[in-house]
Amino acid sequence: MKDFFQSRLRVSQSSLTALILIAVMLGIFVFDTVTDYAIAAASFHICIILIAVRLLSRRTVIWFAWACVILTIVSFYLTRSGDFEVGLINTIISIIAIIITTYLGLLVVSAQAAAHKTREHLLRLARVTTLGQLTASIAHEINQxxxxxxxxxxxxxxxxxxxxxxxxxxxxxxxxxxxxxxxxSEVLQRMRSLARGEETKKTIFDLNQSIAEIVSLSQREIDNLKIETELSLPQNLGLAYADKIQIQQVLGNLVLNALDAIAQHNPEHKLLEIIAAQENQRFLSVTIKDNGTGLSHDAQEQLFDAFYTTKAGGFGLGLTICRSIIEANGGQISVKSTLGLGTEMKFTLPAVKG
Structure with missing residues (x-):
């Protein structure tokens, strides 16, 4: 019922618009007829066409264009004052202007309709792509x-x-x-909150303890690869204020990336360093260094872009998620690397004041 009334309302509005334009068109015809040939009043029909193109259907616009052309010709024959040749030239120019305006107006409308259709198609693709990104993100984060x-x-x-x-x-x-x-379960909950743009659940926690827990979880892989691990965790380090589960996600991602880089490069002395530090009264920092493959300058510039990866089977979402998490928690993440010599990943977190 609602759609029916809306449809009737649109029909009524279109009919009212058409009646107003017809009245204006007849007014232009009368004015063009009673004035001198030298006054090209018929050119005002262009305004009728432009309004019709914007508000009425394609078929109605064409009807108005033909009506304007016919009224211009009739007005020329009914006009009795002025130079006939000047009137003929003005009439021809007015008719050409009406035809060209109609053609260009309809062309613009067609282009706008095509653009609208393309935007709708892109929106559907964007929804599918977003779903794929979310699925890949969850798979990546839940893997650990x-x-x-x-x-x-x-x-x-x-x-x-x-x-x-x-x-x-x-x-x-x-x-x-x-x-x-x-x-x-907590990772899935945090991923869902991150996807919805919800506020992070910030708490006060011991950053050193979180680092130690992640290293402990990765210890089996570290031992298998025979990697020496050096932890610099100052006892007087302040407490962090962030979402602990999300920060551990970041730590786990960065540690695994470092282990993969070391395994791929396979240096004689394999070394992983994790350094926690008090940047200033406001921020703490964590630096994860490896002596793995390293990254080129181009790779460093694209490293945090979605779907960019240096791994053969990577999703290209891990570091994108890491950056989103760190920035959502009020910190920053950066990378320094030399190809063949290793990589240094560093991120900061808000510290508890006082």
């Missing part, structure tokens, strides 16, 4: 706790297969599985 769950499950199975079973260590593995499952 899932990998830890799988590792702990295998360890638990080994402890239980002993004769007699090592129940104490199996229980510890089960506790790690429960912890990682909870962490995966």
């Amino acid at each position: 706790p899932l990998a830890a769950i799988a590792t702990s499950a295998n360890a638990c199975n080994r402890w239980l297969s002993f004769d007699p079973p090592n129940v104490e260590k199996a229980q510890a593995a089960v506790e790690r599985i429960a912890g990682e499952a909870h962490r995966a």
Whole structure:
């Protein structure tokens, strides 16, 4: 019913507009007829066409154009004063102007309609792309706790297969599985909040402890690659004020990227450094250094762009998410790298004042 009334309203508005334009068109015809040939009053029909093009349908615009042309010719024959040749020239110019204006006006309307259709198509593509980005982001972020769950499950199975079973260590593995499952749930919750643009859940926490937890989770990979780890975690470091789960996501991403870079480069002495520092009274900083493959200048400029990756099977979203998280928590992230010599990733976080 509502659509019916809206449709009738649009028809009524179009009819009213057409009646007004007809009245103005007849007024121009009368004025053109009673004035001298030298006064090209018929050129005012162009205004009628321009208004019709904007407010009326294509078929109605063409009808108005023909009506304007016919009235211009009739007016020329009915006019009795002035130079006939001047009147003929003015009439021809007016008719040409009416035809050209109609053609160009309809062309513009067609172009606008095509542009509108293209925008709608791009919006649909954007929605699909956004869905793909969100799916890839979730898959990327949830991969870490899932990998830890799988590792702990295998360890638990080994402890239980002993004769007699090592129940104490199996229980510890089960506790790690429960912890990682909870962490995966929190990661999904934070990803959903980030996608919706919700405020981050900032708390006061010990940054050193968060770094130690992430290094502990990555210890198996560190040991397998035989990487030396150097941690510089000052005891007098202030407390951070940010979303702890999100910051641990960032730390986990950056540590794994560093391990991948070291494994790919495979230097004789493999080294991972993590340095926490008090930048000033307002900010803390974390620097993660590796002596891996390093990055070219072009790669550094695009490193935080969505879908840009230096890994063969990478999504190209990890560092984009890291930057979004750090900036949402009031910090900044940057990169310094030399190709073949390693990479230094640094981010800052607000510190608790006082």
